[in-house]
Amino acid sequence: xxxxxxxxxxxxxxxxxxxxxxxxxxxxxxxxxxxxxxxxxxxxxxxxxxxxxxxxxxxxxxxxxxxxxxxxxxxxxxxxxxxxxxxxxxxxxxxxxxxxxxxxxxxxxxxxxxxxxxxxxxxxxxxxxxxxxxxxxxxxxxxxxxxxxxxxxxxxxxxxxxxxxxxxxxxxxxxxxxxxxxxxxxxxxxxxxxxxxxxxxxxxxxxxx
Numbered sequence: 001x002x003x004x005x006x007x008x009x010x011x012x013x014x015x016x017x018x019x020x021x022x023x024x025x026x027x028x029x030x031x032x033x034x035x036x037x038x039x040x041x042x043x044x045x046x047x048x049x050x051x052x053x054x055x056x057x058x059x060x061x062x063x064x065x066x067x068x069x070x071x072x073x074x075x076x077x078x079x080x081x082x083x084x085x086x087x088x089x090x091x092x093x094x095x096x097x098x099x100x101x102x103x104x105x106x107x108x109x110x111x112x113x114x115x116x117x118x119x120x121x122x123x124x125x126x127x128x129x130x131x132x133x134x135x136x137x138x139x140x141x142x143x144x145x146x147x148x149x150x151x152x153x154x155x156x157x158x159x160x161x162x163x164x165x166x167x168x169x170x171x172x173x174x175x176x177x178x179x180x181x182x183x184x185x186x187x188x189x190x191x192x193x194x195x196x197x198x199x200x201x202x203x204x205x206x207x208x209x
């Protein structure tokens with residue numbers, strides 16, 4: 001806690017991998033300490049294990065590079081208990097990330113920025129609905145910190161000027177090949193397989209080519 005810190009909310013997907021790469025390689029972030037936090041999000045999509053595998057592979061890559069040190073932390077958010085409610089709804093990832101980030105910032109006043117994986121593609125294609133969801137997530141973050149007596153952290157979006165394809169292209173090959181994007185994975189002998197038909201699978205199929 002001797003210098004200001006950036007908290008990177010890391011899912012193991014392309015966007016957050018782009019953020020982590022920027023935080024590891026861009027000179028303007030080198031004066032900060034870095035916390036990388038992964039949330040095991042358990043819900044009816046059942047992708048937590050696939051995401052964790054991607055997280056481990058990507059973090060191991062950057063640890064081997066030795067560019068900068070970071071503290072890796074984890075938490076669990078489990079809504080599988082919603083099943084008896086017969087509800088198709090469950091909390092959105094960005095809302096879960098916002099609340100979790102606020103609690104880490106409350107515990108660590110040295111966190112000055114929370115780095116999130118928002119891209120040019122998200123902003124341009126998401127429309128008004130994406131804008132409103134972003135506003136709601138940041139409202140959750142700010143309200144959760146409203147009683148803290150220290151300067152609240154701020155959201156930053158290190159790859160918001162890049163499209164997903166541009167991020168895919170600038171990531172080291174070992175990192176890009178380790179990312180995970182499928183929303184409804186299948187598992188064969190504990191090995192995750194993309195469904196190939198969900199929204200993100202179709203999107204990434206066009207990006208990868």
